[in-house]
Amino acid sequence: MSAGALCTRDLSCAVGGRTVLSHVSLDVEPGSMLAVVGVNGSGKSTLLRTLSGLLPAAGGQVEVDGLDVHLLAARDRARRIAFVDQDPALPADLLVGELVGLGRTPYRSPWSSGGPDDRDAVREALHHVDLMDAEHRSCATLSGGEMRRAWLARGIAQDTGVLVLDEPTNHLDVRHQLDLLRTVRALGRTTVAAVHDLGLALACFDRVLVLHDGRAHAVGPGAHVLTPDLVAEVFGVAAAHVTHPVTGRTHLLLEDLT
Numbered sequence: 066m067s068a069g070a071l072c073t074r075d076l077s078c079a080v081g082g083r084t085v086l087s088h089v090s091l092d093v094e095p096g097s098m099l100a101v102v103g104v105n106g107s108g109k110s111t112l113l114r115t116l117s118g119l120l121p122a123a124g125g126q127v128e129v130d131g132l133d134v135h136l137l138a139a140r141d142r143a144r145r146i147a148f149v150d151q152d153p154a155l156p157a158d159l160l161v162g163e164l165v166g167l168g169r170t171p172y173r174s175p176w177s178s179g180g181p182d183d184r185d186a187v188r189e190a191l192h193h194v195d196l197m198d199a200e201h202r203s204c205a206t207l208s209g210g211e212m213r214r215a216w217l218a219r220g221i222a223q224d225t226g227v228l229v230l231d232e233p234t235n236h237l238d239v240r241h242q243l244d245l246l247r248t249v250r251a252l253g254r255t256t257v258a259a260v261h262d263l264g265l266a267l268a269c270f271d272r273v274l275v276l277h278d279g280r281a282h283a284v285g286p287g288a289h290v291l292t293p294d295l296v297a298e299v300f301g302v303a304a305a306h307v308t309h310p311v312t313g314r315t316h317l318l319l320e321d322l323t
């Protein structure tokens with residue numbers, strides 16, 4: 066089995082004692098990018114946390130590289146799946162390089178500050194997110210968008226086959242949104258990301274999973290899944306497909322008709 070193979074079998078996800086999602090069966094192709102979309106509260110974060118092993122499965126299974134995520138030791142899991150949270154609390158007084166270095170924890174002995182390989186991984190990750198010059202700055206001095214990229218760099222430095230990203234493009238300007246998704250693509254890792262921007266989901270991901278009414282409502286290539294009918298049903302927004310005049314790719318036009 067290739068590294069980064071991720072699948073769920075009849076997965077149910079619960080949070081705060083409430084089942085949020087049921088019967089989710091998914092195969093995420095190694096190296097591919099899956100966008101998870103759905104209205105607020107549809108269960109995107111809960112699904113991502115369950116995939117990452119941070120929440121127990123309320124039923125069914127998540128497998129990474131053929132192994133049950135919820136049975137793996139924490140260090141082994143952290144070498145296979147990196148989770149980048151939506152809005153993590155910042156550990157006080159860390160330099161950016163130190164924050165990114167936390168991604169190397171699964172490879173270090175408890176009291177080690179890291180060797181040359183770890184330092185190289187940190188610099189490479191900072192390079193990927195265009196923050197090379199920020200390595201020695203305090204995290205407290207970063208803008209919201211720079212901070213998002215620093216957290217992503219920590220996930221990249223973790224050097225896992227699977228990256229799970231909760232709203233990675235929030236707070237980013239449009240150039241950095243596209244750059245970030247291109248960077249993630251170039252890493253070649255299996256990526257599952259919650260996104261709110263349906264245009265980005267369609268343009269930048271191989272497949273889109275739509276969560277609706279506690280289920281995996283649809284999954285497949287964005288242009289097949291994000292049809293005007295589905296967008297109207299799930300999001301209550303009128304949509305049309307248009308073909309980009311230069312690239313010939315399908316895009317979504319959204320219109321509020323209320």
Ligand SMILES: Nc1ncnc2c1ncn2[C@@H]1O[C@H](COP(=O)(O)OP(=O)(O)OP(=O)(O)O)[C@@H](O)[C@H]1O
Nearest residue numbers: 080081083085103104105106107108109110111112
């Ligand atoms: N700790 C908790 N206790 C109880 N209910 C929770 C808890 N965390 C989340 N929920 C509820 O579970 C449901 C799913 O939440 P989740 O955060 O997964 O949705 P989401 O699709 O990521 O939402 P958003 O788009 O707003 O980020 C929501 O109804 C939310 O209120």
